[in-house]
Amino acid sequence: MSTKPVLYSYFRSSCSWRVRFGVTSNTVRFQHSDWFRAINPMKQVPVLIIDGQTLAQSTSILEYLEETRPNRPLLPDRSDPVLRATVRRICQDIVSGIQPFQNISVLSEVAADRNQAQKCIAVGFEALERTLSVTSGKFCVGNEITMADLCLAPQVFNANR
Numbered sequence: 001m002s003t004k005p006v007l008y009s010y011f012r013s014s015c016s017w018r019v020r021f022g023v024t025s026n027t028v029r030f031q032h033s034d035w036f037r038a039i040n041p042m043k044q045v046p047v048l049i050i051d052g053q054t055l056a057q058s059t060s061i062l063e064y065l066e067e068t069r070p071n072r073p074l075l076p077d078r079s080d081p082v083l084r085a086t087v088r089r090i091c092q093d094i095v096s097g098i099q100p101f102q103n104i105s106v107l108s109e110v111a112a113d114r115n116q117a118q119k120c121i122a123v124g125f126e127a128l129e130r131t132l133s134v135t136s137g138k139f140c141v142g143n144e145i146t147m148a149d150l151c152l153a154p155q156v157f158n159a160n161r
Contacts, residue, residue: 005050008039014099014154015058016046021150022062022074023048059091062147074147087141090131090148098124098155121159128152 007023009016040047040056048055051068055061066074076083101117101124135141140148 005048008047008049009045013045014158015044015095017154017157018058018147018150019046019048019061021153022065022147059095059147059151062091062150066147073144074150076141076144076146083141086135087146087148090128090135090140091151093124093128093131094148094151094155098128098159099151125159 005023007016007019009020039049039054042056044056046056046058046061048061048064050064053064055064062074075087078084098121101120132140137143139145140152
């Protein structure tokens with residue numbers, strides 16, 4: 001078994017994109033592979049094999065990196081649990097409230113009603129803008145890059161596709 005972390009991902013996956021940001025911002029060296037279905041029961045990317053563990057779901061992977069690779073924090077300081085919770089809430093607003101409507105597998109199932117998906121995406125971004133009007137500095141929450149930024153960037157890109 002390789003000691004170098006392995007990231008199973010797909011180039012268009014916004015979930016994979018956010019993990020690639022997290023992995024590279026923490027200077028983790030990894031091998032990239034698109035072969036992932038055999039190791040994740042959900043048959044979804046991303047999956048990161050690191051430290052002898054197989055991790056799935058982008059925000060869980062980012063939380064793991066936060067806890068094990070403190071050289072580049074992805075959450076505000078532990079002394080401010082409210083701010084940390086705010087970052088996590090923004091992440092969930094994006095990954096649960098916007099991203100599913102941009103997911104290729106979801107869109108292929110509801111192809112007849114893409115207009116409804118676009119409306120849901122717009123509502124999600126409008127709500128997110130209201131939140132960010134209170135929390136943002138240079139980035140989503142203050143002036144440091146957090147997990148919220150790693151979640152937001154790929155969704156903005158996908159919304160513009």
